[in-house]
Amino acid sequence: MPKMKAAIFVEPGRIVLDEKPIPDVGPLDALVRITTTTICGTDVHILKGEYPVAHGLTIGHEPVGVIEKLGSAVQGYREGQRVIAGAICTSGHSHAALCSCHAQDGPGTRHGWKGMGGWKFGNTIDGTQAEYVLVPDAMANLAPVPEGLTDEQVLMCPDIMSTGFSGAESGAICIGDTVAVFAQGPIGLCATAGARLMGATTIIAVDSVPARMEMARRMGADHVVDFTQANPVTEIMRLTDGRGVDVAIEALGRQQTFEGALRVLRPGGTLSSLGVYSSDLKIPLDAFLAGLGDHTIRTTLCPGGKERMRRLMDVIASGRVDTRPLVTHRFKLDQIEEAYDQFANQRDGVLKVAITP
Amino acid sequence: MPKMKAAIFVEPGRIVLDEKPIPDVGPLDALVRITTTTICGTDVHILKGEYPVAHGLTIGHEPVGVIEKLGSAVQGYREGQRVIAGAICTSGHSHAALCSCHAQDGPGTRHGWKGMGGWKFGNTIDGTQAEYVLVPDAMANLAPVPEGLTDEQVLMCPDIMSTGFSGAESGAICIGDTVAVFAQGPIGLCATAGARLMGATTIIAVDSVPARMEMARRMGADHVVDFTQANPVTEIMRLTDGRGVDVAIEALGRQQTFEGALRVLRPGGTLSSLGVYSSDLKIPLDAFLAGLGDHTIRTTLCPGGKERMRRLMDVIASGRVDTRPLVTHRFKLDQIEEAYDQFANQRDGVLKVAITP
Amino acid sequence: MPKMKAAIFVEPGRIVLDEKPIPDVGPLDALVRITTTTICGTDVHILKGEYPVAHGLTIGHEPVGVIEKLGSAVQGYREGQRVIAGAICTSGHSHAALCSCHAQDGPGTRHGWKGMGGWKFGNTIDGTQAEYVLVPDAMANLAPVPEGLTDEQVLMCPDIMSTGFSGAESGAICIGDTVAVFAQGPIGLCATAGARLMGATTIIAVDSVPARMEMARRMGADHVVDFTQANPVTEIMRLTDGRGVDVAIEALGRQQTFEGALRVLRPGGTLSSLGVYSSDLKIPLDAFLAGLGDHTIRTTLCPGGKERMRRLMDVIASGRVDTRPLVTHRFKLDQIEEAYDQFANQRDGVLKVAITP
Amino acid sequence: MPKMKAAIFVEPGRIVLDEKPIPDVGPLDALVRITTTTICGTDVHILKGEYPVAHGLTIGHEPVGVIEKLGSAVQGYREGQRVIAGAICTSGHSHAALCSCHAQDGPGTRHGWKGMGGWKFGNTIDGTQAEYVLVPDAMANLAPVPEGLTDEQVLMCPDIMSTGFSGAESGAICIGDTVAVFAQGPIGLCATAGARLMGATTIIAVDSVPARMEMARRMGADHVVDFTQANPVTEIMRLTDGRGVDVAIEALGRQQTFEGALRVLRPGGTLSSLGVYSSDLKIPLDAFLAGLGDHTIRTTLCPGGKERMRRLMDVIASGRVDTRPLVTHRFKLDQIEEAYDQFANQRDGVLKVAITP
Known part of the structure; x- marks a missing residue:
């Protein structure tokens, strides 16, 4: 054998x-x-x-x-x-x-x-x-x-790109949306690229590692917030004139990033969660507007199948994303x-x- | 004056x-x-x-x-x-x-x-x-x-029916869906009626007050679970052959009902939340499948405007719901x-x- | 053998x-x-x-x-x-x-x-x-x-009901919609039932055969128009106070029913077509508002697969439709x-x- | 006065x-x-x-x-x-x-x-x-x-860009879609830009005026077909390996472009029509798969309102489209x-x- x-x-x-x-x-x-x-x-x-x-x-x-x-x-x-x-x-x-x-x-x-x-x-x-x-x-x-x-x-197609892009897709990003992406590891970077690809016009990436922050710009972020230098919630609210974002993408799997994503969401916005969590999550009452904010929280594992793979490879072949x-x-x-x-x-x-x- | x-x-x-x-x-x-x-x-x-x-x-x-x-x-x-x-x-x-x-x-x-x-x-x-x-x-x-x-x-059109129906609508109920509705106060009862109106084929209502349980059946519930007699999560999983529900509607605003709704949700399902919460919520890691369950949690305040009212009064006028x-x-x-x-x-x-x- | x-x-x-x-x-x-x-x-x-x-x-x-x-x-x-x-x-x-x-x-x-x-x-x-x-x-x-x-x-699940219901589903019928269904053969009758099941509050069926017209009422039609007695377009516009319908379902496959469905459609409405056509179709300029009416025309063959069949049989088992x-x-x-x-x-x-x- | x-x-x-x-x-x-x-x-x-x-x-x-x-x-x-x-x-x-x-x-x-x-x-x-x-x-x-x-x-925001982009939006373009845009006047060019902005990975523009064909590439077309040099239907089918496009956008308002758009559509695809027509349209039976192709035809006038304008100006301000x-x-x-x-x-x-x- x-x-x-x-x-x-x-x-x-x-x-x-x-x-x-x-x-x-x-x-x-x-x-x-x-x-x-x-x-x-x-x-x-x-x-x-x-x-x-x-x-x-x-x-x-x-x-x-x-x-x-x-x-x-x-x-x-x-x-x-x-x-x-x-x-x-x-x-x-x-x-x-x-x-x-x-x-x-x-x-x-x-x-x-x-x-x-x-x-x-x-x-x-x-x-x-x-x-x-x-x-x-x-x-x-x-x-x-x-x-x-x-x-x-x-x-990157089998997982990183499929998962990262799904963060943008599950957020149902529209032309002209403002999007925040919490964490710029490989999946967060692909979420940033996906948000760009779907027509978001203001993309705010959050991380603290210089190389990841630089890569975030390369993948399409308009603003990059270093969470060690400023409170990312405060900074994102400032960048959006107090309005908050249409879609917030969580790409790490921690309470802090989940909660930050919820806090920067405008009423009616969508939190698209990609992270793998390892403990219970808390939804703070005020961030959740007591359940009256018309919010959507959506988690996505990773879209698969050959048609998904074909599409992602076409993105690569077209040069839209590298x-x-x-x-x-x-x-x-x-x-x-x-x-x-x-x-x-x-x-x-x-x-x-x-x-x- | x-x-x-x-x-x-x-x-x-x-x-x-x-x-x-x-x-x-x-x-x-x-x-x-x-x-x-x-x-x-x-x-x-x-x-x-x-x-x-x-x-x-x-x-x-x-x-x-x-x-x-x-x-x-x-x-x-x-x-x-x-x-x-x-x-x-x-x-x-x-x-x-x-x-x-x-x-x-x-x-x-x-x-x-x-x-x-x-x-x-x-x-x-x-x-x-x-x-x-x-x-x-x-x-x-x-x-x-x-x-x-x-x-x-x-x-009931201005609030109760508009809010209750939105529980079904925000859940995007499809023909053939299995739906659980947690709590059968006026809004929960209208959520039950809304689920019925949208084509759900198995509707499971949860409450403990006999009059509300009876009204739940009248509004369209196929099964009514008395949470003082049985654990509603266990009971709903039993009624669905272990599969869980496509859509779970929360209509009370408590951790217990929110968590129950999440626990009975099939992977890929939607938790439609109508309750007004008065404290932070906890998302248990296991119920949330660590963020990998393709779940959607959506909150809805109450749809308004004259077109919404026109439609709800047409529902009444048509005799579909009383x-x-x-x-x-x-x-x-x-x-x-x-x-x-x-x-x-x-x-x-x-x-x-x-x-x- | x-x-x-x-x-x-x-x-x-x-x-x-x-x-x-x-x-x-x-x-x-x-x-x-x-x-x-x-x-x-x-x-x-x-x-x-x-x-x-x-x-x-x-x-x-x-x-x-x-x-x-x-x-x-x-x-x-x-x-x-x-x-x-x-x-x-x-x-x-x-x-x-x-x-x-x-x-x-x-x-x-x-x-x-x-x-x-x-x-x-x-x-x-x-x-x-x-x-x-x-x-x-x-x-x-x-x-x-x-x-x-x-x-x-x-x-009826393998074809008639799956196809007929899809007429309602492809029309994306919402609670409170007004729907017209042109032709009440088996598929049109199931489209009528599907419209009812999805929450339409005014359903207008068109046919001329008495037994089919009677069956249309039984499947959920609120009004039945006999096209040999009245122009169905005129009649539907009258029944809708001149507004037209949100969704028109075509269930025969003829120019006359297709065109009627288009003519009763409100601006922004959807024509859901189920018929099998046997000749070219004409879209009249005026009925189409010169292409400026935000209209949708959608054709549907027949949804299949075991999950579809499971859902349709659940509709039957629940007694919602017989x-x-x-x-x-x-x-x-x-x-x-x-x-x-x-x-x-x-x-x-x-x-x-x-x-x- | x-x-x-x-x-x-x-x-x-x-x-x-x-x-x-x-x-x-x-x-x-x-x-x-x-x-x-x-x-x-x-x-x-x-x-x-x-x-x-x-x-x-x-x-x-x-x-x-x-x-x-x-x-x-x-x-x-x-x-x-x-x-x-x-x-x-x-x-x-x-x-x-x-x-x-x-x-x-x-x-x-x-x-x-x-x-x-x-x-x-x-x-x-x-x-x-x-x-x-x-x-x-x-x-x-x-x-x-x-x-x-x-x-x-x-x-261009008040009309051309709003209308052109809506061609892509009404087509519900997804990441990885293949899109054809028939006619590259100002609206068709903005439809091309909109398709690019929403993540289409293969965009095929059709026109014959050299300046417009060149501008089509600048706005995001991957291929430009000169309809005086080749039958655009044949050419688009060749470019898509015989599969056809996910979304075809009509941006002229003629039978020829409408019919071409329909003929290049894959089964299940969407024809997004922007043109202002001046005569009746014909839907050829074969192009329409006799009504059994799961096709969608959608017309869009022009989205308006200040929120639409804000979003379009943000697209301009972000430098995504010029x-x-x-x-x-x-x-x-x-x-x-x-x-x-x-x-x-x-x-x-x-x-x-x-x-x-």
Whole structure:
């Protein structure tokens, strides 16, 4: 039985490179040989034991690769094709999928909805930090990479860009909107780019790391607020003449950013939340206008499926957005433990790493 | 200067009937002689000092009456016409109004949005528990009562029915949805009726007062859960085969109902909140799926304006919904202090009272 | 090779009952033994040669039956289960499906959208007027019938009710809307029921056949206009005080009904078109307000997929709508040629027929 | 009674500069001294007698100016303030306005909707090609010009940019959409810019005038098709690999462009129509997929109101779009007859003219 290398979760604090069998290909699957993948903040939560996964699981959910083998029932693809798949794999046929809520894809019962059920790679099935990954429901998930695009150009599509853009989309940003984006990590930066792409005319980004603040401008922010220098709520209210913003995007997963986003929202505005929280949240009565502010709070996991991937790659191919600057460091798969160490500790201004088997 | 009787807020704990001058009519106003009005739970918050208003203000925001006098610039109406106006008065011309967010109507500046700015009657201007009320921006707010409808038939339109229905509308209920409505006071009962009207096929109402539970069935609930007999979250999950509801409507304004509504929500579902909260809210991490559940939480004040009123009165005229059973008690304006006492203390199964000057 | 009886298209004018092999079951398919099916107006178009299909094809697209055999990759069902499937079969994984446009489901390429590609039964694959039908992509399409519902109760779900309701849904009917429905055949009747279910408060149905006009009232119409007695445009404008309707639903597929629907539309209104047209349409300049009326014209094929079917059967199970009165005649599969004759010629007040193998 | 110069419609073929009294200011009005205005294609329709207006009416609906005098009931502005107003003046209080359909603003009755009722300037009341214009319902319509923007920078906001952008907005363009824009006059060019602003990733513009084709690229088109060199339908299908476009925008008002837009639409796509048509339209059966293509056809007049104007000026102020290149020629009001001659005959590559009193 042929073997491959894979980054495996052993126990909290330990993700190690080890060998595993190359998986068998079921009728609806595709085996993809990974050419580039990356590490996500969520993987760090797994590493730290803050998000539980099975021992022995291969981690990672952001694949760029080449089709090695197609399942017997898979049509419309050919082996050797360059593809990506979303971090979220939809079955296409669950009740959630048939309601366009692919991220909450559940089993095929009368009532199939499952919280985060679409997040399979590196969560409920083996992930992408490996030489090969098995993509389930390949026909719904595999998206061919347009000619001329490099691996690093599309590496953000499976998760970072899809999630970040969804922050703008779930906020239903309109032409002329004023938008605040709290936190400018990779997802926040993509939310900033997404807000720009949808026609927001005043985009205010909040962070404190100089390199991220600079990148925020590059991705489309009109103003960048350093929260160590000024209270971001005060500053955003000042920048908006006391009106507040139409849409506030939360991209970190903390009470402070969630609450800041709520406090800068105009009556009738939308708080679009992308962060992964790790404790209960508080909604302050005054910020919430006692529940009478016509506010919307919306959370979004990450849109997936091949059509989503096609669209995101078209954004890249059109030159509208370039996410290459987010890839600040590169590692071989053999160096993945070192990559985790650098990424988890945010050393050397790291934004995203590229991992190549 | 002619005088009229009015229910006036004196200080926390005291709303008294007193005399006031009949107001002058500005060019955009209409003076309406009240024929029937009512008391709202919000008025009780005012009475108890939980919601601050100016001393000397006339309370009440639910008018049914007759046009006594029209402002010099008001066109399209005639004196003697029977009308209602929404609890929320839109200016029609603020930035919020021009974004269809009439309840958050603000002043006419570049950035005019004001939290709850559309709630004027009995909040920022004199209200309707009086012999006369001055309706601002009359052309945007006065809605003629269709022939054949009695005062009591349309008495719920200005607030209770508009707010209650908005719970269903803000939940974007679709044909075939499963909906839970937490609390069956007058607004919750109208939310139940609204859910039915929009095509929900399974409606689960939660309360514990037998008369309200029975009324819930009459307004369209398929199941009624008595929260003193069973944990409503457990019971709703059981009734939905573990799937949860598409839309949960909160109609009380408490942590318990808010949290219950969140806990029964399927991934991807919407929590439509109508309650007026009086303390901070907590979002439990697990109920919120750590922010990854594609949830929407939406609050709605109360849609206003004459078109909204026209539509609600058409609902009544068509016989689709009958809110008359909600009026359980009747008082003269002279008895308003007694009416407050009964309503505030929920004596004798009171749901809503009709007050006639 | 076991055989089954099937209604087969031979040539324009001839659909005959003949024998065919029972089909093999592929990995994603399910073989369903038909217990009840019906004939659709579209089948009559096929019979008359107005809509071309392959010679030898089994006709029919409205299945109620029992799972006989499941494909090797199908999970979540069991043989012997009572099921329906929509007239439209989604793959779940095409680009169209992933955009929620299941009716235009196309092949699995980068750009897969195909006009009417989701309509497979009796169009591009063998249909349901037979003893057995092969359901493709079973996991996306098979919907278990809730206990207690008879075949005839759910017989309209696969097409008539799904299409008719979509007329109301594509019109985005709101609480308080005024709606006109042109033509009260089975689909128009379901559009009337759908408008009622979504909260329209004035529903005006147009037809001339007494039995259909009476059924229109039963399905929820407030007014019924006999177009042989009065010009329906004039009559609808009169009934709406000259304002016109918010939503006009076309349910026949003729210039006259399309144009009538456009002419009664208020500025800003929506024409929701369900009919299958057989010639070019004309948009009169005046009815279209020279293109300046903020009008929407929307066509809808028929929403499909198991989640749609689940919701429609829930409507039936909840008692909100009862489509049994639409089934006016019953035939054995052996009598299908006679059934076609009666249905195509609208003899004896036929609305829909039930066919049982 | 003080006089002013104004461009007056005398009879078909004759718009002349003449004198008129400066109008009186009603309580809700504002008198604006025009500093810059322009001529619209619609004005040419009026000139040619193709669109009827009253003899003696002042033409023009695109004002940039200074508040000269405010009505007695107007609050929130000051005399001397630089302002624009939309070509469409909303009352803010009609039923249409309260449904957000300001362009179809009608009188204040129970059922007030009026086709094109919001288009008042140069249609039902005196227009802007004059030294002064009276703006009705000033509080809903006057939008202060942000500091630092010149007249020519905001001159397209009242109509061209609002209408053009609405082509993209009514198409509900999403990130990653493919869009075709038929005709690249001023409105088509703004539709192209709007499509870009909303995140379309492939924009295909159609025209034949070299200057317009070049300008199309400048406004954001990725491909420009010269319809004299290639069949635009064939070419667009080729550019989209046979799939067609998600959204097709019609910006001319002819059968040819309307039909082309329909023919390039993918199933499920939206045709957003901006043109003013002057004859009946034909919908070819095949292009319409017999009414089974899940198509949407939507017409849009022109969004108005001060909030719309504020947003458009913010687009300009943010630098996202620059419409100055559309102003190709400049005239004094005294030269307006010459300006009409040049504009109506499209001499010298004219796109839009600036007229300064």
